[in-house]
Amino acid sequence: MSRPTMHTTPGQGGGEQIPPGKPMSMEQHMLDKGAQMMQSLKPIKHMNQHVCTFAMYSHDMTRQIETHHYVTRVNQDFLQCAVYDSDESSARLIGVEYIVSDKIFETLPADEQKLWHSHAYEIKSGLWVNPRVPEMVVKPELENLSKTYGKFWCTWQTDRGDKLPMGPPALMMSPQAVNMGMVRPELVEKRDYKYNISSDALKTSRVEIAEPEWINPQADYWKQHGKGFAIDAETTEMKKIAPFP
Template sequence: MASSDETPAPMPRSGGGSTEATPGRAMGIGQKMMDKSAQMLQSLKAVRQTQQHVCTFSLYSHDFTRQIETHHYVTRLNQDFLQCPVFDSDSPNARLIGVEYIVSERIFEALPPEEQMLWHSHAFEVHQIGSMDKSPCPWDDTKVELENLVKSYGKFWCTWQVDRGDPLPLGAPCLMMSPRSENFGMMKPELIKIRDAKYGFSREEIKKSRAGIVEPDKTNPQADYWIRAGRGSL
C-alpha cells in the first residue's frame, strides 16, 4: 500500500475533479433515481450548513515541492471553530481529499504544545496568496471574515493523494501546510496563474485589497513546526 512519503508518480492534470481513474462501475438509472429521491426526502442538515467555498493552495508538509489547489467548504460551529471538507476541485464530481479544522487564536493558545505543532498559521496565505471565497459578498463582510481568518490556525489532513495519481485513498493521512514566504514553502507561480485565470482572480489585486487587514504581531512559534524541522512528522 502506498505511504505518505512514497515518491509520487507523474502528476495528472490538476483541478479537474475527474473520477475516470477511480475503480468502480458506472451508476445505473436505478441508482441515480434512488439517490435523487433520498436527496429530496432527507434533511441532510449537517452538509447543508456549509457557508463558504474557499479556493486556496496546500503543500505536503513532508515534501514541499508537492503543491495542490484545494477547495474548502466551510461550516462554522461557533465564533472560534470552523470545519471544512476539502475537495480537489469545485466540479460536480470532485473528490473528497481531506478535512481541515480551523480555530481562533484564543483556542489555539489553549492547546498543548505538542498539539500546536500539528497546526499551521494563516496570515501569509490570506495576505499574499489570496485565499478567496468564490461567492460574491459585500467587501465589508469579507473584510470582517478575513480579519478573523488571518489570526487563525488550521490543521489539514489529506487522505487522498490525487496529485500522485492514486485511484483510491491509499496509505496514511498526510499533514498539510499553508503556503509560506520562505523559499521551500513558496507556491509555484504557474499554479497561481492557472487558478487566477480559471476564476478571474488577480493575486496582485487581492494583495492590494487586503493591505489594510491587520496581521497578528506574531504567530505562536509552536505552529508551522515543519518549517523549522524540514519535515512533517513529529
C-alpha cells in the first residue's frame, strides 16, 4: 500500500493542542499508580472492543473526523462507547456514543429518533473497522451492528484546534453514500495506511453481510430533510428549592 498524501486541518496533530497546564509531577504519577493498584476500575475493564471509524458534525457536515470508540457491551441490545480522537496514550476523550438495536430504536419517540444515525452503510462500506482484529473474527459482530443505531455527542471539537472542551456538545452523524455524507478520501487513506488495511477490500468482503430489511427514516434525519441539529446554551431560571417529599 503506497503512503498517502497527508492533509492537515487547523489544530490537527502537533503540540499546539496540548491542554494548558504543568507537566505531571513524580508525586502525581506515584499517586495515580497507587490508586490504580487499589481501585477496581470495573467500568473501564469492561471496554472490550476498539472501533475506528469516521463521523461528521450534524450542523456542518463538511467537518469530518476520524474517531476511536472504546466499546462496552451492556447487553445484546445496548452498547456504550467512550470516543477518543486517536488510539495513542495521549488521546483526548472527545465524546460518547450510545448504540441500540433496531428493536430498541423502534420503541423511541419520533423526536428522539431524529438524533440517531444508522450504521449499515458505515459497516458495509468498510469505514467501520476493528483495528488489528481479523475480519473473520469480527464478521458476526458486524452483522449484528449493521442493524443498529447510534447517538454520538462530541464534547471536544479538537478538529477546530480547541485546546480544551469548549461550548455545548455537538451532535455527530454517520457517513452515508450520498452527497456530503461521503468521507474525504484522504482521511480514509491515512487511516488505512496506519493499520495496513484496505477499506475497498473490506467493502468487497462484506458484500455478504445482509442489508437491514428496513432502516427507519426518522434516523439519518439530514438525508430526508437536508437539516441537521445544533445545540446552544441559553440562560434559564434555576430551580432553587427542592420539592418537599
